[in-house]
Amino acid sequence: MKKFLPIVFISSSAALWGIIAIFVRKLTELGFTPMEIVTLRVVTAAVLLGILGISKYSSQMKIKWMDIKLFIGTGVCSIVLFNWCYFSAINQMSLSIAVILLYTAPVFVTALSFLFLKEKMNTVKLLSVLGTIAGCVMVAGVNLHATSFSFIGMLTGLGAGFGYALYSIFGKFALKKYQPFTVTFYTFVIASITLLPLTNIWEKGSLLVSNEVLLYGIGLGLFPTVLAYLLYTKGLEKIDTSKAAIIATVEPVVATLLSVFLYREGFSVTQGIGTSLILLSVLLVNRSKSNSKQIFEEKASIN
16 A cells, blocks of 8 residues: 555645646635735745744754845746746646647756757657647647637646746756755745735735635645645655656646536647647656756646
8 A cells, every 4th residue: 555655645735736726716716816826825825834933943054144045036037927828828728738839848848948958859869859749739729719729828828838947957056065954945935025016915905804815825835835845745755757747737627627517618629639739748857867866856846
């Protein structure tokens, strides 16, 4: 039974990431903009992770002030951009399309690593890039005249994948000096410090303390963020990272089921083929990775 627990932990974390739209769409209905929802998420996560850090990881809470620039990269350039694009895409188009576009991130990582980190571009990586491009064309092409399709939404969804990918680039430098928990915590702290004055979210004070906002706001920071992070971390202790990455594709499956059965959004055959191409490309990229910290940060901190 114990050998199945890591699979349960990782698939559960992926399922929690897959239900994020429930919180995002509800908070949108309650009157919050995508950037305000991002603020709710990062602030709640920072507070919860801070409590966890003080009680369990106190030795990992210290950083050098000169390294703040590393967390500006992960927190602002990646977390803020990724979440804003993803939450916007969720509200602009079909949930299944939005989450699949998010899963272009590993291919963006491959391209960015080739351009800026001078990593080699082998045949597997090249096939993954081409497969993802073909999948996106199929996903978009079949919906060009559909009422649920938004070209801006498509670009925003790809922006989410790009922002997701940036974390791996900035995070790689941060992880040379700090533990994954430290990077994760200060990423959310810097994102919170940046967004609070920009969004002036406290101006919605009466709305913030309403029962529904408290329920969905705290739920967003707890379930698809902190709890998912803890479950994924626990699962990685007893399972190979390549297997974990494959199991984590439960996320788009759950999101697609929500899209079809909860939100009654269509999902065509051509769309399914395009989706399969993107997921296969992601699996190819993940199988070629050997850096467990990089995969840990990509999945546990960005979602």
